[in-house]
Amino acid sequence: MDLKDATAVITGGASGLGEATARHFAEQGAAVTVLDRDTTRGPQVASEIGGHFAETDVTQESSVRSAIEYAKTEMGRITVAVNCAGIADAAKTVGREGPHPLQLFQRTIDINLIGTFNVARLAAEAMQENAPDTDGARGVIINTASIAAFDGQKGQTAYAASKGGVVGLSLPMARDLAKLGIRVMAIAPGIFMTPMLAGLGEEVQAGLAADVPCPPRLGDPAEFGRLAGFIVRCGYLNGEVIRIDGALRMR
Template structure:
């Protein structure tokens, strides 16, 4: 599927994986609608071809107008990349007590329910577009994590949420096949995003040393490159692609 002259939604599009993906899609000729929270948008690098839209992925009522903004832009909505997410750490049991249930709910609500919410509303809009060759109308790319399979100590909520994203991939692809919409998931390993910017170089070096090859952290532009490849490769559907340098996460 060609990216030029299409509309695209990227959640978490103001920075990190989403910011790199929004920039890459815009460079390919898409009109990108980068959904994010107001505080993140204020700090975002302004990119030609990217419109920043304040949107909370967990708020269905408020999200619908944002999706409608993208779908009524004059270009057909054909691309959605879900990058919005959080990753706090907490053990089931620790010296502080049990894992906070509200925190667990928050992580699952943003990472899993938010992904489902955007995918559902965007698919509804995509289904109204004119079909292309092979009756295709668009593609949704969701973001999981290697933690979906090899969650570390303290990642119980994050791993559960990302495992849910992995689990949605095949049924979502099957549900939306009749509408000509593909669904794929990327499961990144350790990517050098703003979330890692606050840790020491020594700690970052330790993380990189655990990657078999190439022995470094992944880059957001590498995620973006894979997302672009998925959009352009029409036969990729219903699968999860690890982007991790062959990393298999240790318990801690």
């Protein structure tokens, strides 16, 4: 699938990896609908890239259904869904203030894992209506995992569990959707210069970058967006997780 022919919904598209992906797709000619809870930044990004915006809570079925229907109406169809919405709160299993707050763990799973599945299943429902190409392909779903799924650090039990779930669902989902001509891939990014990291200060950023073997820097969200675009274009990529981390292995 050429990006100029793609019609994409991108969750978390108002900032960070999602915004970078939305901008890259739009630059390559794709039609894009940004799905996000941020009703200030979301419409701004959508306007700047010539796309559309739908206020969306990925954890709520009705909200995602409405967003998918809106995107179909505005773009005619949906051929690509990129799941970038997520949170990264941290807490130890047992810390100075007691055990890990259960509500925080549940919220992380709800947004990062259940939200990803919710959007993927409803996007796939819409994609099955597309006419197949010569490969029988009707669409592509790209989920965002994390290298924390493989080597999560202390304080990352909730985050690592949620991203491990994203890794775990991607292959069986690809098998589920194969007969419909829908591919499913996951990207596991390392440490990227997102708005959250940007607020930590240059000294902290430099310390994090020093752990990355090559290149010794933080990832540029645009690199994530380009990888997502490559996955869309490369029709034989399916059911796999791609790390993009500069060979970083966290300890």
